[in-house]
Amino acid sequence: MSDSSIGKLFKVTTFGESHGRGIGCIVDGCPPNLELSEADLQPDLDRRKPGQSKFTTQRREPDEVQIFSGVFEGKTTGTSIGMIIHNTDQKSKDYSNIMDTFRPGHADYTYFRKYGHRDYRGGGRSSARTTAMIVAAGGIAKKYLREKAGIEIQAYLAQMGHIHIDSVDFAEISQNPFNCPDASKVGAMEELITQLRRDGDSVGAKITVVAKQVPVGLGEPVFNELDADIAKALMSINAVKGVEIGAGFDAVAQRGSEHRDEIFPDGFASNNAGGILGGISSGQDIIASLALKPTSSITKPGMSVNRQGEPVEVVTKGRHDPCVGIRAVPIAEAMLAIVLMDHYLRHRAQNSDVQLSTPAIPAQRPA
Amino acid sequence: MSDSSIGKLFKVTTFGESHGRGIGCIVDGCPPNLELSEADLQPDLDRRKPGQSKFTTQRREPDEVQIFSGVFEGKTTGTSIGMIIHNTDQKSKDYSNIMDTFRPGHADYTYFRKYGHRDYRGGGRSSARTTAMIVAAGGIAKKYLREKAGIEIQAYLAQMGHIHIDSVDFAEISQNPFNCPDASKVGAMEELITQLRRDGDSVGAKITVVAKQVPVGLGEPVFNELDADIAKALMSINAVKGVEIGAGFDAVAQRGSEHRDEIFPDGFASNNAGGILGGISSGQDIIASLALKPTSSITKPGMSVNRQGEPVEVVTKGRHDPCVGIRAVPIAEAMLAIVLMDHYLRHRAQNSDVQLSTPAIPAQRPA
């Protein structure tokens, strides 16, 4: 099977392989009357695309998105939005070496065993190139949430290899090529990438994504909780091996008296919950983190087998990222936006009967 | 809304509140001709239920499941399986103190703001009591996977507070009241629970769940990958704040040359991937971990507000678990079973056209 869709009311379905004719998606469920053009989506696509700095891959993919439908006279019509990015950097190179080889850490073997037939060029459907459509689709959600609901979403690199950030300055994120919110760590990151290039190796990363001004009440009570859907969406990004909400794995060593976020009339005293209680948003910042593995596309030789089961040495040449986490920052934002948009629409479906006199609790107690 | 369903081909839908008439579920999509009776499901329900040892809550809930439909002459018919557990421990006690109070760390506030009306008795729909139906439904999946596909699923407590396990002996798990696979840590865990009882406090836990003999090829390529669905399922368990596949967050500090699991003709050399490559099972053990927060139901007083926005001191009396992770072990197994069952059926839908001559790679290289 395939089942390349995410979302229920705001549903994104994608297609496309790394080296085919192009990639595309259908965004289904965007309400009408949102002002929208390609220019709204291109900036995030540019943040994701390769070749933006010397610290990421030097491949050139213009990634120019075309909106085919669902927008008329500059505004969404409420019907399905089709989008295409044509593939332009399809070098007609020789793939005979990877055609029969299962690169370790890649999906070559699993795709081949699942389907018996695979597009091996550049990873085919398993390529991270497919995340461009997530960024495009998520861009629509981000714009809607920002303009219609006041929700702001921003992600940053929280860790690269052993380099942890010490502080978060949102204004700093766009000021360095790593999407790092802590200016004091940028130098160390530069050094690490340079070293990795030299070693022909790669390193993992941790990204944190934050949504602010999220209304209380998003999320279903059981199985389709907001945190469950966030976990699914973030885990479905290529190379992700872990997801946390709020305190995440640090909660294991916490005491209940420490973890529970006490509430005062002037606001929550802390946010270990990451803005979600019982699967439903609390009005605090939604905070989620994701762990990205180091890419397996490295020039350091590694052992594997071919289709005949014979041992082969693998060296992945080409223009690969030493740390895929850097370019994954807008992808994490897009994914969170898609999930929040979906639950925002779900909530609106049931919400109009609810009349509340109880005062809302401020997201954060004044320091 | 509500949307209390998980799964696509093996779909579980639940209902029920902590103190209502009962809880139940519908398991839809179980193939016919599986031998099944309540006796197959009761052992896991008993592992989950309160009062099993002095280290968990002393509430008494017999949790006797009744199968209403979908089984005839001892075998499943292929039609929907309805199951009920009647609530019997509904003490008609006085809830006036929590009726108007939003307990910190609980879903009281978010449910109230979302719905404007909530069953506050024992947490209502947000109670972990609802996980009994997950265990019952997952029990069907576990049995099917074991008998028809040879897949074995087992979970264990990997960390309690600051106590990490050093080794995993699957035979040990059922020999102590903590589902701990490392006998050398049991004493420390006993002490910790005793201390928490004394302090009126609680602590978090990390559970690891493993599936063995999983066939290659389970999982969709984009958005509905096996790891994405596992992340969603595990995150939807009450109190879970983080999910990892394989190396998880440790992958952040790994090098690519270290993380990628090299392949040799006699098997994979390691399993940092946790058995999933490109979202699709590789035939290696599926390994997932989840972080459970410390329960907020503690006797140590904490501050909160009531429906009028006034400050109140909260003390949660009653019979609560100092570490909810202990009883969550069969829930994690059930959830993984539900996801694997769903993808096993999905795979079967597309699989019959695939003819492979390529030899399968052994899950683990001989040591």
Place this chain on the structure above:
Amino acid sequence: MSDSSIGKLFKVTTFGESHGRGIGCIVDGCPPNLELSEADLQPDLDRRKPGQSKFTTQRREPDEVQIFSGVFEGKTTGTSIGMIIHNTDQKSKDYSNIMDTFRPGHADYTYFRKYGHRDYRGGGRSSARTTAMIVAAGGIAKKYLREKAGIEIQAYLAQMGHIHIDSVDFAEISQNPFNCPDASKVGAMEELITQLRRDGDSVGAKITVVAKQVPVGLGEPVFNELDADIAKALMSINAVKGVEIGAGFDAVAQRGSEHRDEIFPDGFASNNAGGILGGISSGQDIIASLALKPTSSITKPGMSVNRQGEPVEVVTKGRHDPCVGIRAVPIAEAMLAIVLMDHYLRHRAQNSDVQLSTPAIPAQRPA
């Protein structure tokens, strides 16, 4: 598989067989704060249940529904509503004659070939008894739509065998045992049923179901149109072989100049469309009709084969309806209610951004 669910935002999932422990359903997605008790649902269940008049089957099934969850202090909570009807009329009779026989016109053969194992008692899962849960679930939708949206739904018997109604008087429907809106036809219907009893035979029926005061805008533009979902819901009722919207099959012989419903400032001039244009409700009455086949459970002998492929003569003894269409009237209402409720919630999800100054067109031009 099974997949016993209908609806997307208002989702109904059922379980149960004719002679098992009981039947039940989960209604997921009902908004909170709807006043609800069993007493709201029982009247429609009583309209459907056997033994209401001498013109339907004389079986006794009290069909008392129990609400297990999702309602607290007399109002819905917004969480999933579990309902059960225990089977009480399970005569422990001898089924050996039908155990191995595939009754013609029944699902015996198809279930057996599909599943290889079936509950043959009273038709098992294929029994029309399962429609009791549709009526219960639809009762919630009907109440919500009536109280919160002003929508009224009513069905009637439009044809029994060759007896067509000439006029529709909604007040007459409940005044005769046939749900017939034309008092002048009641006598002929009585005679026909009496004759059928004598012949050991049965006859088909046509039901028309009407929804009034439906807001403009319900339905999706492509594939999940309001008419498409109505067609699916009505066709899924046992014994239904055809569905029409508005003019239905009469539209085949109409001219475009006749069929198109002209519009005037004081309203639509006709309603050949049945209240749906381009898949979306127009504000006119939703009008749908369904054809029910004559039940195959008759005492007149018929030929069939058994599991061994040998010829057998089939005589269905027992207490069966000569015209199942009579009791299907509340089922048709329930199904339409479920579909409208689902689309009402869908519409609310997208609707709040739409600001319209254009005047609405009255549903029907004054005569």
Place this chain on the structure above:
Amino acid sequence: MSDSSIGKLFKVTTFGESHGRGIGCIVDGCPPNLELSEADLQPDLDRRKPGQSKFTTQRREPDEVQIFSGVFEGKTTGTSIGMIIHNTDQKSKDYSNIMDTFRPGHADYTYFRKYGHRDYRGGGRSSARTTAMIVAAGGIAKKYLREKAGIEIQAYLAQMGHIHIDSVDFAEISQNPFNCPDASKVGAMEELITQLRRDGDSVGAKITVVAKQVPVGLGEPVFNELDADIAKALMSINAVKGVEIGAGFDAVAQRGSEHRDEIFPDGFASNNAGGILGGISSGQDIIASLALKPTSSITKPGMSVNRQGEPVEVVTKGRHDPCVGIRAVPIAEAMLAIVLMDHYLRHRAQNSDVQLSTPAIPAQRPA
């Protein structure tokens, strides 16, 4: 919302408007290793496209489909298949007359009220042009079903206005411009179309679609029965107002002893059921019919209102079909193929455990 998807395991999602950049779809769930190229899909697209004979619209739309993904080296890969047809016949004409007018019988009014903003050019999203993607997607299903399962699907025009066919000769269907299986009616149909052209009017049609060699067991028992899904799929085709399975509305006047299809060791004696019993295929031919209304796009003037609620006279100029049923024949085939493909995959998901010794009943008793 929008929700432009149909199918569960074989899922088709479409986008595009009549006069936008193009139309497209994603076919998700096609198994791997099916030989596929655009050339396989073009013949059915050509059967549907305008301008094929003087009896349909003279618009020119080349309707050349491009496969963007999911096919590699001439075979499907099992991943999502993206397809595009660029719009080429977008005359930049003056739409000011219909911009503000709600044409009677069209979706203008309902779209406008639903969304508050609509692409009015050529009907926008509600245009029958969108059915080209159904034909393309259905073409994949037809090919798969034919090659892998031996299922053949063919539709024909069964009635045009008052002209009923008397006999069905499948070989005749492609021999006349009406897809009519009865050569003796072709002359009358020619006359009728000529007359309609003269009158500036249109007429309805009835199409019957047949699937042969369908295996026993396709369809879910409740709510997602094969007939229910067929009804939904066919009703979602533009202009369809009614759907029948087998005897359809004729079943209303039948006796049970006549309608039930008796079974003999050498086969079923009749096929009033249309190949579906209890929602599940019986191995007999699947037979479904659909009623298409006469198009409202006629030159005969009709009354309507504009956005200001003022009366306007509407004359639809342009190149429209006097009988849209003619070109809808391949659409009906495509829709049935999509539904059968979906249920074929569903069935395969559960089927492998079923071992049957019972002999299958031949579809039709020898005459």
